[in-house]
Amino acid sequence: MKVFKFGGASIKDPQAIRNVLHVLKTVGFTDSLIIASAMGKTTNALEDVVNSYFKKPDELKNSIEIVKNYHLDIVADLFTDKNHVIFDRISALFTEMELFLANNKSPNYNFVYDQMVSYGEIIATTVLSNFLNDQQIENTWIDARNLVKTDTTYRDAIVDWKATEENITNQLKDQKLYITQGFIGSDANNFSVTLGREGSDYSAAIFAYCLNAESVTIWKDVPGVLNADPRYFEDTVLLNKISYHEAIELAFYGASVIHPKTLQPLQRKEIPLYVKSFVNPTLPGTSVSKGAGLEPQTACFIVKKNQLLILISSKDFSFVMEHQVSDIFKLFAEQHIKVNVIQNSAISFTVCVEDKFGNFDHIFEDLAKNFNITYNENVSLYTIRHFSSKDAEKVIAGKTVLLQQVNRETIQIVTKE
Ligand SMILES: Nc1ncnc2c1ncn2[C@@H]1O[C@H](COP(=O)(O)OP(=O)(O)O)[C@@H](O)[C@H]1O
Numbered sequence: 001m002k003v004f005k006f007g008g009a010s011i012k013d014p015q016a017i018r019n020v021l022h023v024l025k026t027v028g029f030t031d032s033l034i035i036a037s038a039m040g041k042t043t044n045a046l047e048d049v050v051n052s053y054f055k056k057p058d059e060l061k062n063s064i065e066i067v068k069n070y071h072l073d074i075v076a077d078l079f080t081d082k083n084h085v086i087f088d089r090i091s092a093l094f095t096e097m098e099l100f101l102a103n104n105k106s107p108n109y110n111f112v113y114d115q116m117v118s119y120g121e122i123i124a125t126t127v128l129s130n131f132l133n134d135q136q137i138e139n140t141w142i143d144a145r146n147l148v149k150t151d152t153t154y155r156d157a158i159v160d161w162k163a164t165e166e167n168i169t170n171q172l173k174d175q176k177l178y179i180t181q182g183f184i185g186s187d188a189n190n191f192s193v194t195l196g197r198e199g200s201d202y203s204a205a206i207f208a209y210c211l212n213a214e215s216v217t218i219w220k221d222v223p224g225v226l227n228a229d230p231r232y233f234e235d236t237v238l239l240n241k242i243s244y245h246e247a248i249e250l251a252f253y254g255a256s257v258i259h260p261k262t263l264q265p266l267q268r269k270e271i272p273l274y275v276k277s278f279v280n281p282t283l284p285g286t287s288v289s290k291g292a293g294l295e296p297q298t299a300c301f302i303v304k305k306n307q308l309l310i311l312i313s314s315k316d317f318s319f320v321m322e323h324q325v326s327d328i329f330k331l332f333a334e335q336h337i338k339v340n341v342i343q344n345s346a347i348s349f350t351v352c353v354e355d356k357f358g359n360f361d362h363i364f365e366d367l368a369k370n371f372n373i374t375y376n377e378n379v380s381l382y383t384i385r386h387f388s389s390k391d392a393e394k395v396i397a398g399k400t401v402l403l404q405q406v407n408r409e410t411i412q413i414v415t416k417e
């Protein structure tokens with residue numbers, strides 16, 4: 001079986017959804033599994049709904065309307081028969097969402113987030129599946145929440161591989177076209193969970209691993225994996241071939257074209273990953289496989305914005321020792337604060353972190369009891385793999401460098417713009 005992942009950008013409007021049809025007709029679709037994300041920026045819009053529900057109830061109705069109208073406009077364009085079952089189906093899904101909010105008693109933000117945000121993928125795949133069926137691309141819609149089982153770490157759920165593998169192999173037995181959702185699963189009580197933002201690539205890898213898939217193709221709005229994000233860098237170069245190792249490093253440092261958790265399951269079964277353009281599906285794109293190194297050999301640039309640089313120093317000139325560092329890391333881990341760079345000296349310890357969930361405030365008081373804390377918000381972390389001094393100079397030109405760290409392959413630079 002081949003696994004295809006269509007992300008938000010590839011299904012963001014009626015024209016994009018029609019293009020999925022073109023991609024499938026071009027590359028073939030028998031014995032395949034499509035994993036789709038929410039359409040366009042729906043996940044962000046659903047995050048706004050959850051935020052309104054908890055913090056700005058006056059805005060709740062309007063924030064739901066935004067999501068509803070966006071989808072209804074797409075559906076109205078794709079389905080000319082106004083009696084088509086899709087209209088009732090979409091309307092029923094929005095009613096379900098509103099009923100959930102009306103009846104919810106849980107004060108747990110992350111739990112509510114997952115129950116709501118998961119509808120983005122459910123709606124998108126319902127539309128896609130109906131549209132393809134109407135275009136004679138017969139397919140079977142599957143609810144990933146019945147297959148991908150996880151713990152209850154809402155918004156960042158951990159996969160129960162044994163249960164998931166059993167479910168997937170039992171359910172996806174036929175050599176036909178299936179459509180399911182990325183990013184979502186369910187806990188032991190069948191409540192919806194999400195696997196972390198941009199987690200649909202990871203879902204594709206989970207399904208591929210469990211099915212011993214022939215390959216995974218991620219369809220993107222770029223020609224493949226480039227040596228830098230074209231939104232921030234000019235003159236980017238397409239990487240034709242990369243090894244799992246190189247890809248996992250690039251993804252780990254923040255090359256957002258592939259979700260970092262995607263590579264490990266694929267590498268374990270040596271399932272090739274292709275990153276291809278949904279605009280030009282016949283072009284080869286990038287292939288990620290065993291031992292391919294990096295072709296062409298070139299410097300790779302990665303930027304992570306909105307980082308927090310924290311300087312933690314002892315109050316009494318004593319050393320910051322291993323057990324203190326370990327306590328600090330425990331706090332970060334508990335609050336899902338991701339540490340991207342570490343640098344220590346005798347009496348201080350600097351970390352560049354990503355505080356996706358805005359949790360730093362929760363641990364600031366705890367840290368400040370024992371240490372002096374200073375920090376810079378909104379800094380950028382540049383990583384260059386296979387760098388030369390010229391590459392580093394290019395990156396820091398016109399910026400204030402707050403921290404720099406170099407090893408043989410990689411340089412990391414934290415800057416204030
Ligand atoms: N190294 C890279 N190569 C290609 N694209 C990259 C790279 N790093 C970041 N990107 C960005 O990733 C985007 C595609 O990812 P994303 O928007 O998450 O797609 P989707 O919603 O389809 O999953 C590209 O438009 C590009 O701006």
Ligand SMILES: N[C@@H](CC(=O)OP(=O)(O)O)C(=O)O
Pocket residue numbers: 006007008009037038043044120182183196197198199200201
């Ligand atoms: N819809 C989810 C999951 C995802 O992976 O999306 P995309 O494939 O569009 O990055 C998100 O936006 O986080």
